[in-house]
Amino acid sequence: MKNRLLLIEDEINLQNSLAYLLEREGFAVESASTGEAGLELARATPPDLVLLDVNLPGIDGFETARRLRADPRTRASLIIMLTARAHPDDIVQGLSSVADDYVTKPFLPRVLLARIAAHLRRAGTGEDAGGAALLRFGGLSIDPAAHDVRLDAVQVKLTRTEYDILVLLAAHPNRVFTRSQIIDQVRGSDFAITDRVVDTQISGLRKKLGGAGQRIETVHGVGYKFLDAPGA
Ligand code: CA
Numbered sequence: 511m512k513n514r515l516l517l518i519e520d521e522i523n524l525q526n527s528l529a530y531l532l533e534r535e536g537f538a539v540e541s542a543s544t545g546e547a548g549l550e551l552a553r554a555t556p557p558d559l560v561l562l563d564v565n566l567p568g569i570d571g572f573e574t575a576r577r578l579r580a581d582p583r584t585r586a587s588l589i590i591m592l593t594a595r596a597h598p599d600d601i602v603q604g605l606s607s608v609a610d611d612y613v614t615k616p617f618l619p620r621v622l623l624a625r626i627a628a629h630l631r632r633a634g635t636g637e638d639a640g641g642a643a644l645l646r647f648g649g650l651s652i653d654p655a656a657h658d659v660r661l662d663a664v665q666v667k668l669t670r671t672e673y674d675i676l677v678l679l680a681a682h683p684n685r686v687f688t689r690s691q692i693i694d695q696v697r698g699s700d701f702a703i704t705d706r707v708v709d710t711q712i713s714g715l716r717k718k719l720g721g722a723g724q725r726i727e728t729v730h731g732v733g734y735k736f737l738d739a740p741g742a
Pocket residue numbers: 519520521563564565566
């Protein structure tokens with residue numbers, strides 16, 4: 511099946527030439543000239559990947575990305591932002607909180623194509639896909655197929671047990687797991703696991719996950735759950 515790409519770019523010449531290039535590479539491409547129009551297309555048929563210009567008329571690329579992330583229908587779509595070289599560092603920094611990657615204009619087509627291919631492969635939606643689907647919650651992404659956890663695109667180093675607990679909880683958002691259920695699922699990956707060990711591992715996980723650690727909620731007297739929307 512073809513990978514679905516959504517291109518949101520208001521420079522019509524660039525939009526046309528990119529759409530042509532991407533279609534020639536075998537992608538199914540939809541194009542929009544504003545964030546609002548792009549969101550509408552994305553909600554109707556969620557794309558595998560969105561190429562998103564930062565400077566757009568109406569809502570900008572950042573706001574468009576935030577809305578894509580906030581909507582359960584489009585949350586899993588990968589986002590590559592297209593930025594201008596003139597953008598100051600703080601803008602580029604901000605990109606990492608909403609996008610999976612960014613490419614600075616002007617770019618070589620083959621560079622953009624390579625980045626697209628790499629992201630689709632990692633997300634497991636490319637032609638050589640296999641294994642479990644990518645889990646994504648805001649800036650946190652968990653790739654069970656690659657045993658890869660990233661926070662704002664930066665890899666988080668977890669122990670095997672921390673990783674197993676995180677995947678168990680995050681694969682079932684908002685479901686409460688007792689300590690013994692957690693032990694049953696991850697038993698023996700590093701060492702014998704007790705209730706105490708579960709608590710220690712959870713506390714380590716929270717630290718390593720920074721802000722995203724708040725998604726792991728203690729359910730007093732019961733166990734833990736992973737919140738789909740923290741603070742909700
Ligand atoms: Ca633009």
